[in-house]
Amino acid sequence: MKNRRIRPYQVLALALILLLSIFMAACSGGEESAEPEEKAEVAANPLTGATVDEGFDENALNQRIVAFVVENAPDARPQWGMDDPEYSPDIVLQGEVEAGITRTLWLYADYNKLPEIIGPMRSARPPYIKFSELFDSIFIHWGQSSSKGNYIGATTVFRRDKVDHINQMTFNDTVGLYDRDHTRSVSMEHRGILYGDKVPAAIEAKEFRTEPKEYTHLNFSDFAWITGVVPAQAVRVTYSDKASWERTYWKYNSEDKKYHTANFDNDFARDNLLILYDNTEYVDKGNYHGEVGHTVTYCNYNLDGGKGYIMSQGTVKEIEWRVDDGKLVLIDVQATKLAQERAAEAEEGEEASDEDAEPIEINASLYPGKTWIGWVSNNNGGKVEIINEEE
Numbered sequence: 001m002k003n004r005r006i007r008p009y010q011v012l013a014l015a016l017i018l019l020l021s022i023f024m025a026a027c028s029g030g031e032e033s034a035e036p037e038e039k040a041e042v043a044a045n046p047l048t049g050a051t052v053d054e055g056f057d058e059n060a061l062n063q064r065i066v067a068f069v070v071e072n073a074p075d076a077r078p079q080w081g082m083d084d085p086e087y088s089p090d091i092v093l094q095g096e097v098e099a100g101i102t103r104t105l106w107l108y109a110d111y112n113k114l115p116e117i118i119g120p121m122r123s124a125r126p127p128y129i130k131f132s133e134l135f136d137s138i139f140i141h142w143g144q145s146s147s148k149g150n151y152i153g154a155t156t157v158f159r160r161d162k163v164d165h166i167n168q169m170t171f172n173d174t175v176g177l178y179d180r181d182h183t184r185s186v187s188m189e190h191r192g193i194l195y196g197d198k199v200p201a202a203i204e205a206k207e208f209r210t211e212p213k214e215y216t217h218l219n220f221s222d223f224a225w226i227t228g229v230v231p232a233q234a235v236r237v238t239y240s241d242k243a244s245w246e247r248t249y250w251k252y253n254s255e256d257k258k259y260h261t262a263n264f265d266n267d268f269a270r271d272n273l274l275i276l277y278d279n280t281e282y283v284d285k286g287n288y289h290g291e292v293g294h295t296v297t298y299c300n301y302n303l304d305g306g307k308g309y310i311m312s313q314g315t316v317k318e319i320e321w322r323v324d325d326g327k328l329v330l331i332d333v334q335a336t337k338l339a340q341e342r343a344a345e346a347e348e349g350e351e352a353s354d355e356d357a358e359p360i361e362i363n364a365s366l367y368p369g370k371t372w373i374g375w376v377s378n379n380n381g382g383k384v385e386i387i388n389e390e391e
Contacts, residue, residue: 047090047109047135049220049368060110064164064212066199067132068106069141071122075186077265079104080193081115087196088115088370092270095375096280096299097125100243107135111203114196121168121178121192124154127301127375129163134328136215138208139165140199142178142192151285151298164208168192175201216328221365232316234387235259235273237374240280240299241381248374252314259311259372271369273311274330276321277378279304299377306378309386312367316386319364335362 042051043058047065050056070079072094082088089106097103105128108114123143132139144154144167158165168178177198181191203210234251238244250259250273258269279302286295305322310330320331339360376382 044220045090045109046215046217047107048370049218049366057110057112060112062212063111063210064208065132065135065137065215066108066111066114066203067128067135067137067139068108068118068194069122069124069128069139070104070106070118071120071190072102072104072264073190075190076120076122079264079266080117080119080181081196082106082264083266083268084115086115087113091371091373093128093131093373093375094239094248095127095301096239096243096246096377098296098298100240100246102239102243102246103128105131107132107137111138111199114199116196117181117193118196119181119193120190121194122189124158124165124167125298126152126154126157127299127303129154129157129161129165130303131301131375133161133163134216134323134326136213138203139163140194140202141165142168142194144169145298148285151283164206166202166206171202172205173202175205177202214325214327218328218371219330219363219365220368230316230386231314231388232311232386233314233389235275235311235316236385236387237275237376238381238383238385239375240377242282242297242299244381250311250372254314257313258369270372271312272366272371273374274308274366274371275311275374275376275384276308277306277376277382278302279306280377280380280382282380301375304378309384310364310366312369317364330364332362332364335364336360 043056043061044051045056045060052058070082072079082092090109091107093105093107094102103122103125106118121140121142123145124139124141125145129139144158145151147153147156157163166177171177175198177194179193179195180188181193184191232252234249237248239246248261248263250261250270252259253269256269258271259273260267260269262268281300281302283298283300284295285298303323306320308319308321308330310317310319318333320333322329339362343360374384376384
């Protein structure tokens with residue numbers, strides 16, 4: 001990260017945090033202080049934290065998340081449905097797929113509330129399938145990579161993991177789920193679309209399990225006032241040294257308290273940016289599409305876990321992430337360090353117990369809202385630049 005000089009507004013922010021902590025401690029101190037009331041469980045979107053009062057239908061908790069593979073080549077932009085005013089994706093994940101280009105995966109907690117059109121739909125890749133499995137998603141796509149030589153393709157992963165998926169190329173589409181757009185003057189592969197209101201019928205036609213199993217539930221903070229203490233007015237994400245031309249630049253808007261990017265040829269806004277460093281490997285596949293001598297290099301993400309960042313409310317927080325029991329786990333590095341230090345101090349006191357000395361990990365929380373996830377190479381030149389000066 002760069003431009004990390006401590007500026008006056010950073011000092012002010014830290015001072016305000018300290019004063020608030022002292023005030024809260026004073027309010028909760030004393031023998032006559034009332035016991036805090038337990039908060040009632042509130043039905044909320046597991047991907048955004050939105051409650052019923054904020055438009056979430058709690059019936060969606062009894063159905064599975066859906067994941068769509070959407071193209072991101074220049075001719076595919078702007079994507080249909082991405083910035084839909086009502087039904088923009090709950091989560092958009094962006095990572096490298098092949099030849100240095102990126103692709104996106106859109107996740108929705110409620111498949112009854114989707115944009116009219118989603119697309120351009122594109123083919124499945126193994127890392128995207130594995131990521132969607134963290135949320136027990138029904139995976140929806142147009143085509144898929146096949147195994148050959150050292151490359152393990154989506155065809156194998158679907159079969160091996162018994163993934164519920166809908167592929168345009170094999171789906172008996174009696175419900176009218178897929179179509180081609182005829183308004184854009186681009187080649188055919190950039191015009192494959194899907195009708196959002198047909199998704200429930202398509203899932204029913206496939207007779208998939210609709211009751212969700214255990215899956216990743218993101219944590220959302222009750223405090224809207226700050227997420228981190230280090231300012232992050234903008235960020236530039238480079239996915240790898242093979243995709244150095246494919247960068248995503250986000251800038252914070254203090255008026256709507258969202259990060260905005262024009263990299264999808266629209267004004268796309270997110271409440272949170274979640275950046276995950278992961279180990280990647282490149283696998284060559286020869287005779288691509290049956291063309292002798294045509295080799296394509298696929299990028300695989302290993303889901304090994306590692307470091308990362310959460311950005312929201314104009315601030316950034318360092319995290320660590322991993323996959324435990326098939327779920328995505330985000331750890332707040334600084335809060336965990338402080339908790340461990342307090343536990344170590346308690347262990348040396350007269351009333352210390354073994355429990356006090358147990359390793360403590362604090363789950364990282366996102367600000368309630370919609371999230372973009374940048375999947376960055378840890379070992380092949382991925383880079384994250386935090387920017388706090390006008391460029």
